[in-house]
Amino acid sequence: MKIKVGVIFGGDSVEHEVSIITAVQAMQNLNKEKYEVIPIYIDKERNWYTGEELKKMETYKDMDLLKSTLPKVCLIKKENEFVLMRTKGIFNKVLETIDVALPIVHGKGVEDGSLAGYLDTLGIPYVGPSMLGASIGQDKVVQKQILQMEEIPVPRYVWFYESDYLAQKEEILAKINKLGYPVIVKPARLGSSIGINYVKKARDIEGALEEAFSYDEKVVVEETIENLLEVDCAVFGNHELMETSLIGEMMTKHDFLTFEDKYLQNNKKMSSKKLSGKTSTSGFKIPAKLDKRIENEIYEYSKKAFRALNLQGVTRFDFLVNAETKQVYLNEPNTIPGCLAFFFFTGKNISYEQLLDNIITLAIKDYKENKKKVSSFESNVLSTYNGSKGIKGKMM
Ligand SMILES: Nc1ncnc2c1ncn2[C@@H]1O[C@H](COP(=O)(O)OP(=O)(O)O)[C@@H](O)[C@H]1O
Numbered sequence: 001m002k003i004k005v006g007v008i009f010g011g012d013s014v015e016h017e018v019s020i021i022t023a024v025q026a027m028q029n030l031n032k033e034k035y036e037v038i039p040i041y042i043d044k045e046r047n048w049y050t051g052e053e054l055k056k057m058e059t060y061k062d063m064d065l066l067k068s069t070l071p072k073v074c075l076i077k078k079e080n081e082f083v084l085m086r087t088k089g090i091f092n093k094v095l096e097t098i099d100v101a102l103p104i105v106h107g108k109g110v111e112d113g114s115l116a117g118y119l120d121t122l123g124i125p126y127v128g129p130s131m132l133g134a135s136i137g138q139d140k141v142v143q144k145q146i147l148q149m150e151e152i153p154v155p156r157y158v159w160f161y162e163s164d165y166l167a168q169k170e171e172i173l174a175k176i177n178k179l180g181y182p183v184i185v186k187p188a189r190l191g192s193s194i195g196i197n198y199v200k201k202a203r204d205i206e207g208a209l210e211e212a213f214s215y216d217e218k219v220v221v222e223e224t225i226e227n228l229l230e231v232d233c234a235v236f237g238n239h240e241l242m243e244t245s246l247i248g249e250m251m252t253k254h255d256f257l258t259f260e261d262k263y264l265q266n267n268k269k270m271s272s273k274k275l276s277g278k279t280s281t282s283g284f285k286i287p288a289k290l291d292k293r294i295e296n297e298i299y300e301y302s303k304k305a306f307r308a309l310n311l312q313g314v315t316r317f318d319f320l321v322n323a324e325t326k327q328v329y330l331n332e333p334n335t336i337p338g339c340l341a342f343f344f345f346t347g348k349n350i351s352y353e354q355l356l357d358n359i360i361t362l363a364i365k366d367y368k369e370n371k372k373k374v375s376s377f378e379s380n381v382l383s384t385y386n387g388s389k390g391i392k393g394k395m396m
Pocket residue numbers: 155184186190191192193194196222223224225226228230275276277278318320331332
């Protein structure tokens with residue numbers, strides 16, 4: 001019997017469209033002998049749909065048609081199965097059963113642990129990082145704090161909440177001064193370079209901070225890594241088995257601006273400079289030409305970070321290298337990367353189909369292992385429950 005894989009994608013995120021592209025591509029590359037592919041699309045209003053048509057890119061060209069013809073569903077547990085239940089009409093009907101979920105979502109609101117948490121609550125096996133790994137992956141401060149504990153180099157940084165800034169502006173500005181200009185200002189829990197600014201001079205810092213606070217009350221300011229070479233390394237596996245990809249050099253610059261212009265029309269003009277970012281789908285030269293020492297460091301940090309940040313599935317790590325001093329810094333993990341970073345593995349003779357097969361197989365194996373762990377114990381707490389007086393003598 002084939003394994004039924006529910007590919008969940010879309011969602012209320014600025015990377016909605018990128019997620020559709022990644023998911024359609026993944027659905028086309030899943031081994032059809034072994035897997036039956038069930039698309040589960042979440043629109044920007046958070047409605048869930050299923051249907052064969054969702055496997056084709058053309059379907060997304062007319063969203064109104066898609067929404068009027070495809071069944072709206074919800075994913076629930078029914079008896080011992082995970083099912084997609086039609087939500088429209090009086091008769092609820094099970095349309096599909098799912099054995100394992102393959103979340104392919106990008107960005108805040110889905111990739112940040114929200115979807116993983118939902119899947120955990122249902123108890124369905126799923127591919128990719130747990131809620132913990134996914135939410136660490138979204139927070140540029142928490143991930144740096146963990147990486148530092150693991151002695152993985154990160155750019156020097158200062159972080160604070162908007163309320164801290166309002167109460168102690170001078171102290172915070174002095175700390176930023178200490179980092180030394182130019183600095184990079186980032187909302188702590190966004191992605192896609194949104195709200196990120198490169199600030200050359202102290203006189204522009206307040207505007208950049210205000211912009212970052214308009215997206216997130218938590219902000220991080222980092223030293224700028226000069227003579228910048230951006231390289232990426234992907235890892236797939238779990239805390240025990242890890243396979244690194246070849247290292248790629250990011251070639252695409254400035255293309256984020258078009259992405260941002262497209263999705264955020266109220267883009268403010270800043271005297272500081274918008275950072276060039278990248279698309280998550282292309283623009284890498286693989287393999288990157290690097291000194292052996294740098295290459296080894298990147299492999300070592302990638303594996304160490306994969307474990308320390310509680311990741312599973314496939315992650316692409318962004319590194320910043322100062323090409324002059326040769327110092328390597330880990331910038332951030334992308335816990336569900338665009339195209340699932342498959343093209344980083346092809347040079348290692350791992351096809352997209354094999355990559356998908358590996359991460360799904362591992363997710364099912366880990367799910368079975370975890371089920372063997374004790375997660376609750378028999379207790380008769382409720383039998384001694386005593387109404388408004390609570391449970392006598394028991395501290396909860
Ligand atoms: N400390 C830094 N020094 C130099 N460039 C940086 C630094 N941090 C980020 N950048 C640049 O900004 C881009 C976006 O930053 P990143 O932290 O990766 O945000 P996002 O989550 O939006 O991808 C990076 O790809 C890199 O080009």
